[in-house]
Amino acid sequence: MIDEERDPSRIDEQAGASDEQETGCPAAPDAATPEGAAEDEALTPDQVKLSLRKVKDPELGLNIVDLGLVYDIAVDENNIHVDMTLTSPGCPAGPQIMTDAERVLQALPGVGEVEINLVWSPFWTPERIEPRVRAYMGL
DSSP, X not given: OHHHHHOHHHHHHHOOHHHHHHHTTTHHHHHHHHHHHHHHHOOOHHHHHHHHTXXXXXXXXXXTTTTTOEEEEEEETTEEEEEEOOSSTTOTTHHHHHHHHHHHHHTSTTXXXXXXXXXXXXXXXXXXXXXXXXXXXXX
């Protein structure tokens, strides 16, 4: 019983409408509804960045945004252009990271063309990692 209470997926399966209102679950989607409608019409760089946080470097287990691998995001109507790098030119996970980045962006509602541009300038260094992640890593 305790595990079911802590597991959100179990709560959703068992909860009725009144239970959902008590947990606050419907409030979040309702609050996001006006923005959600805009998301279908025009993508924003923040939406792209949020999606790219789903892409992880398989060797480090950290997302590419926090690692500082994403240099620039441009959105032109529903087309996305991303300049990014890898931790090194010989990164064995490079093809997987690039494919995953393209895949999560293609999954965005209303997306048109996705262009991922691999750049090497400026060269990536650990200083590009988000400060809180650097602290977590002990760097």
